Amino acid sequence: MPYVLPVLFALVIVALLPLVAGYIVLVERKVMADMQVRLGPMRVGPHGLLQPIADAVKLLLKEDIIPESADRLVFWGAPLISVTTAMVALAALPIGPFFQIAELNIGLLFILGVSSLGIFGIVLGGWASNSHYSLLGALRSAAQLVSYETSAGMAIVGALLLAGTLSTRGIVQAQAQTEVWFIFAAPVGFFIYLVASIAETNRAPFDMPEAESELVAGYMTEYSGFRWALYFLAEYTNMIVVASIATTLFLGGWLRPFASTSYLDFLDWLPPLLMAGVAGYCFWRAPKQPVAVQKMFMAAVGLLCIVLALVLIMPMAAPRDSFLASSKAGIHGAFWFLFKVGAYIYVFMWLRFTFPRYRFDQLMRLGWQFLVPLSIVNVMGIGVGLALHRQLNWPAAPALILGIVLTLVAGAYLLATGEKHEHPRVGEEEEEETPVNA
Amino acid sequence: MAERYNFGAGAGGVNVETTVLGADEIILNMGPQHPSTHGVLRVKLRLDGEKVVGSECVIGYLHRGVEKIAEHRSYQQFAPYVDRMDYVAAVSNGLGYCETVEKLLGAEAPPRARVIRTILTELQRIASHLFWLGTHALDIGALTPLFYCLREREEILKIFEKYCGARLTTHAFRIGGLQYEAYDELEKDTERFCKDFDRRVDEYESLLTENRIWVGRTKGIGVLTADAAIAMGVTGPVLRASGVQWDIRKSMPYAAYDQYEFSIPTGKNGDTYDRYLVRLEEMRQSRKICLQAIENIPAGPILGKVGKVLKPPPGEVYHSIEAPKGELGYYIVSDGTTQPYRVRIRPPSLINLEALDQMIRGHLVADVVAVIGTLDIVLGEVDR
Amino acid sequence: MTNDSEEKQPPRPAEAEKPAGTPAPSASPSASGGTPSGETPGKPAAPSAPVAAAKPPAAITPPKPAAPAAPAKPPGPPPPPKEAPPKPAPLDNDLVKRYKARFGGAVVEALLDRKQAILVIAADRLLEIARYSRDEEHFDLLVDLTAVDWPKREKRFDLVLNLYSFSKNERVRLKALVAENEPVPSVESVWPTANWLEREVYDMFGIVFEGHSNLKRLLLPEEWQGHPLRKDYDILQQDEAWVRENLGIESGQ
Secondary structure (H helix, E strand, O other), X not given: OOOHHHHXXXXXXXXXXXHXXXXXXXXXXXXXXXXXXXXXXXXXXXXXXXXXXXXXXHHHHOOOOOOOOOOHHHHHHHHHHHHHHHHHHHHHOOEOOOEOOOOOOOHHXXXXXXXXXXXXXXXXXXXXOOOHHHHHHHXXXXXXXXXXXXXXXXXXXXXXXXXXXOOHHHHHHHHHHXXXXXXXXXXXXXXXXXXXXXXXXXXXXXXXXXXXXXXXXXXXXXXXXXXXXXXXXXXXXXXXXXXXXXXXXXXXXXXXXXXXXXXXXXXXXXXXXXHHHHHHHHHHHHHHOOOHHHHHHHHHHHHHHHHHHHHHHHHXXXXXOOHHHHOHHHHHHHHHHHHHHHHHHHHHHHHHXXXXXXXXXXXXXXXXXXXXXXXXXXXXXXXXXXXXXXXXOOOHHHHXXXXXXXXXXXXXXXXXXXXXXXXXXXXXXXXXXXXXXX | OHHXXXXXXXXXXXOEEEOOXXXXXXXXXXXXXXXXXXXXXXXXXXXXXXXXXXXEEEOOXXXXXXXXXXXXXXXXXXXXXXXXXOOOOHHHHHHHHHHHHHHHHOOOOOHHHHHHHHHHHHHXXXXXXXXXXXXXXXXXXXOOHHHXXXXXXXXXXXXXXXXXXXXXXXXXXXXXXXXXXXXXXXXHHHHHHHHHHHHHXXXXXXXXXXXXXXXXXXXXXXXXXXXXXXXXXXXXXXXXXXXXXXXXXXXXOOOOHHHOOOOOOOOOOOOHHHHHXXXXXXHHHHHHHHHHHHHOOOOOXXXXXXXXXXXXXXXXXXXXXXXXXXXXXXXXXXXXOXXXXXEEEEOHHHHHHHOHHHHHOOOEHHHHHHHHHHHOOOHHHHHO | OOOHHHHOOOOHHXXXXXXXXXXXXXXXXXXXXXXXXXXXXXXXXXXXXXXXXXXXXXXXXXHHHXXXXXXXXXXXXXXXXXXXXXXXXXXXXXXXXXXXXXXHHHEEEEEEEXXXXXXXXXXXXXXXXXXXXXXXXXXXXXXXXXXXXOXXXXXXXXXXXXXXXXXOOEEEEEEEEEOOOXXXXXXOOOOOOHHHHHHHHHHHHOOOEEOOOOOOOOOOOOOOOXXXXXXXXXXXXXXXXXXXXXXXXXXXX
């Protein structure tokens, strides 16, 4: 029965993903509120904890509107394509050493290929809506994906050179063996991937396809209710996917920080302590909730956290060689993996609420004139480093650092030349052009 | 040309035409329901790809016939209506109207009233600019500044509320002076606000001014040269950003502006970035005026000698003030009765908006949004 | 307090001094502008443009210079004692003289009302006078263009143009008497901003402007009947017609 476990995992993921996506939205709104000196959702459940559920119910119950002049079949099917491809991509990602639906030897290639198909959902949806906003949004999306997929792919190639395998599990293991996460071996690659992945998931400041102040909602303009929710789900799933790829490739996957340094093993206590801390906060806040239901709910959340903390602590407390102890890698691995994915998504949010939006041509220029060349140089830089290390037997560190320096120099050059193109000024440089004279 | 704007039902109805070059020209109907047309502005854009090759504004969705209403109200009765034009700067509207009628009557507000008017109007200018900054940034995709701006604006609205009980459509002044005496802590509140405010503007600047994306999105966008600006009748910060140092507060002082020191910021390039900097600097200058004004509010009556029934002698007057958005003028004709014979309002937003077409040609759709934002229009005032 | 300047603007003086003082002010619009094409307000030149940074500030501000000419202290705290109620009076200063010399009978009347100069001109020569006002008198800014309806008069409309001169810091009002259905030359070619303003006047009063590039309603919908700001426009009629057409009943108003 080798398929039982994968199928089980798959079911869990499909069942949980909408919930997770919903809660990422909530977290995003809370983070946004925090950055904008306000509270965010507070009404539904304590601290708005039930907001995602309320939203989901609302979306499901909404009238299903299909514009009269839309291509009904395509309009109907497009969100499905988006959401399906996004979910399929999750199949090959290892959430910890044990939780993985399918271990493929071409894992990464599979993920990239499948997740790129999601663009069909967007383009078709935009086209089928028969609206200019949608069409423009869809076209932008297609152009953007093509541009940034290139540099993202190149950035990944850099890391793959280091890992020497396409298997997602293999990549993490390679990082475990070398004891260096690839973010340190190829920082430029990570940076490129970060930027490209934001663009690929259509997040601000690259959210051209749905730029609300320009295109209303871009390709989603004509969608509402459940179908709109599917697009939303796809978008957040995509975020999880790119964050997972980045975690796997650059951030050491499920590995604990300093995984192989035994005197730092006390770090294993961090996860349960964290959960216990959250639980403590919940219990502390629970009596202060205004309504009885909210008190109970808050306490329930605290209990959940306690349970998680216990789950995390069990393998460590259990006697050696017992089954529980051997499950430690799986449980703690999952924790660290999700933690890193969360941190990566947090960076997404942070950027979104800080930056204005690029204009479309600027986005393209950044993509093609800066990121693509830089990612190519990055691959070559890593190649040079590896060649020095493997062929000429240089020690690894200086060889890789040499590669990184090469890449950075190229990046600085690109930045400097790009600057010139960006503002073709008529006159001379002037910085104090604006104000004041009495 | 006009006939070519031919739309199917609904926003964004597909209607493709063939240009001379053989490329398809799209007509995009932006508004009247659009997140960033600041109300019910509708712009028909002719696009070549995403490039704007032509545009036409369709306005009037908020037309309430204010000028006609005025002919059927007494002078005092009409005063609250003007607050509903530029509803984010109601105090300024009221000031303009009251001063115009005073002029028509040959009356004048007492000094104390003028100083308090100046304080409130300058606070209103700050509030209006703050709201502009927030929404402008939002249009360009920066979500966060809006809330910082609203936080400060809230302080100002609180002062208004304490003063006259209303936050938005204040109806703060009366013809001949003020209706209400300043409340006890007006100075203190204003001072507290002003003390903080400089730092707050720096805060906005730290978010935007040197942000590469912000600069990239605003520099060189919607350029209006000084000549073009004057020809288009553009006034206010938009004109000043084009390099014309003209401010009615200085050139034809009203209220108590001649008593205070302040400078008129100007820009150089007349682009969106300059307009942004000019408005930021204007906020700082307004703060300066407020600080000077609260230092010495003369004692005395707050209401000048105007009768209960206003019957201005026949004749006409044009008076204008520097509203946050530009020259706000009132042209009132009296026939000697208690009701104005004709009230003409020169709305800065309307005339600034006229320059839109010229400013967006050749830019991309995204820039249209930036330019609409930078013009700082309020549709209540455009349509009246 | 704004407009005080202009009446006592008889000051040919103010104008005469101008040449000396003017170069700077006139440069103002373009001086600091990155746009070298400045020319509107006064003498085109604006040669000192690039260096605008240093001291032009002082020089640039056009407003003040003219102000002193106006004796009526603008807004100073103590209001000047008010005498008899203001009323329109004939005006005969240099500005008027220049207009009269140039256009003779086309300048029908010159008035001073509440210290504001009004020139009543013949409608058919409006374009000419407008061009002269802009080019020779430097009234660069068409502040406003509107109309007033006097239905009992033979020529029922006043077409009112409010002009402003940056270099002189002075306002003047041109007023043309227009009969119903009498076409008026459009001043759009002089001040492009007149485009919308004339459309609005057409919309509200039904005055037709000849030579306007796109004369259609501005604020009201295309199919609107009548011109609301005319004094004889009856709002009830409109309402009844609408109700009858759209609701199929008699209006209760």
